[in-house]
Amino acid sequence: MKDDDWRRIPGLFNKREIEQLKKPGMEYYEEPRGKDSWGQDLFAVYFKIKGGE
Secondary structure, three states: OHHOEEEEHHHHHHOOHHHHHOOEEEEEEEEEEEEEOOOOOOEEEEEEEEEOO
């Protein structure tokens, strides 16, 4: 896998929002980025097309 295969979805997301973003045929990588004002974990989300190596 090359690093440039991954694309970042703009914004930060909690786990519930990440599940709503996911689409079939894509791979996802979640990177922890801190917490929101309610203490929920936030993540940067990256994606690529499955098999795009």
